[in-house]
Amino acid sequence: TxxxxxxxxxxxxxxxxxxxxxxxxHRATVLAxxxxxxxxxxxxxxxxxxxxTPQLRCxxxxxxxxxESTSTSHNFAAQRWxxxxxxxxxxxxxxxxxxxxxxxxxxxxxxTRGPRLVAPVAGCVERRPKRSCEFDGRFxxxxxxxxxxxxxxxxxxxxxxxxxVQVASAASWSAERWSPFEPVTFAKxxxxxxxxxxxxxxxLASDRADIYFASVIPNPALxxxxxxxxxxxxxxSPARLRDWSARAAILLALSVDGRRFSPPLPxxxxxxxxxxxxxxxxxxxxxxxxxxxxxxxxxxxxxxIKLCPFRYLHRLTHPYRPALSPDDSHDHLxxxxxxxxxxxxLED
Numbered sequence: 001t002x003x004x005x006x007x008x009x010x011x012x013x014x015x016x017x018x019x020x021x022x023x024x025x026h027r028a029t030v031l032a033x034x035x036x037x038x039x040x041x042x043x044x045x046x047x048x049x050x051x052x053t054p055q056l057r058c059x060x061x062x063x064x065x066x067x068e069s070t071s072t073s074h075n076f077a078a079q080r081w082x083x084x085x086x087x088x089x090x091x092x093x094x095x096x097x098x099x100x101x102x103x104x105x106x107x108x109x110x111x112t113r114g115p116r117l118v119a120p121v122a123g124c125v126e127r128r129p130k131r132s133c134e135f136d137g138r139f140x141x142x143x144x145x146x147x148x149x150x151x152x153x154x155x156x157x158x159x160x161x162x163x164x165v166q167v168a169s170a171a172s173w174s175a176e177r178w179s180p181f182e183p184v185t186f187a188k189x190x191x192x193x194x195x196x197x198x199x200x201x202x203x204l205a206s207d208r209a210d211i212y213f214a215s216v217i218p219n220p221a222l223x224x225x226x227x228x229x230x231x232x233x234x235x236x237s238p239a240r241l242r243d244w245s246a247r248a249a250i251l252l253a254l255s256v257d258g259r260r261f262s263p264p265l266p267x268x269x270x271x272x273x274x275x276x277x278x279x280x281x282x283x284x285x286x287x288x289x290x291x292x293x294x295x296x297x298x299x300x301x302x303x304x305i306k307l308c309p310f311r312y313l314h315r316l317t318h319p320y321r322p323a324l325s326p327d328d329s330h331d332h333l334x335x336x337x338x339x340x341x342x343x344x345x346l347e348d
Contacts, residue, residue, distance in 0.1 A: 021284030038302030123180030
């Protein structure tokens with residue numbers, strides 16, 4: 001793979017995260033979550049950048065707000081549908097019991113008929129105490145010839161961590177409900193590797209691994225199969241050790257049914273931030289002639305400040321950045337927030 005920074009996310013773009021890319025022939029639509037800095041967790045919206053090329057110069061232009069609801073902006077995912085866009089987004093809560101499908105009418109995403117998630121969601125894995133299934137990660141939509149697939153976060157460890165991926169299916173966008181969720185699994189590797197051996201064992205993965213979310217796309221090299229990108233952290237130190245250590249990577253795996261994946265390949269090294277990861281792959285790719293371009297948001301704002309060396313920076317949030325005192329060190333400044341393009345040649 002070759003890498004190139006295509007966007008520096010600063011100023012009005014500083015809080016952008018959770019990018020989605022939907023290709024239409026030779027152009028693509030880019031969507032992202034926006035909101036209050038640094039986490040975009042409040043005053044949230046989904047913004048759209050149209051007519052994008054692989055260079056993503058479209059991100060220098062002012063986007064359109066296409067989802068104004070903070071609730072619906074959480075978990076948002078989009079997919080090409082006919083000549084337009086379909087999507088889904090939202091978190092379940094005491095006041096919200098249904099997550100509906102969305103359709104883009106050219107101006108905004110609006111609720112439409114189709115498969116819904118209705119609480120309590122059958123099969124959903126939420127093992128944290130006193131919590132019901134709310135979906136606190138992000139969704140991804142993918143299609144096989146006979147099924148529409150919805151990927152979401154599963155929380156497998158009652159003591160925290162243990163983030164994993166689960167999948168539900170529907171016959172099409174015309175269905176009324178999603179099937180019960182099932183865990184995404186990974187085949188056992190032929191050779192030992194930290195990521196592969198950990199994720200192949202659900203019990204070990206629940207204790208030591210965090211798959212932050214999944215981005216699943218049609219495999220351009222083999223029609224009828226899927227590729228999954230998985231930003232993943234695996235702890236390498238014993239539990240509750242003060243000197244916590246881990247490895248992180250963007251993993252890539254193949255699936256023929258959307259549920260069972262091959263042993264994952266560490267595609268890119270990434271930066272762990274506790275049980276989270278500081279590098280998020282965009283949901284979707286751009287294919288230009290014989291090259292697949294995928295994109296990674298590196299230096300996602302708000303992740304590293306959860307770690308001790310960065311906590312003093314919590315008050316330095318855009319746009320209110322008081323001056324550092326003379327005793328403050330610049331040694332632990334968070335990395336810049338960049339969108340990085342990677343190129344993979346597609347062989348015949």
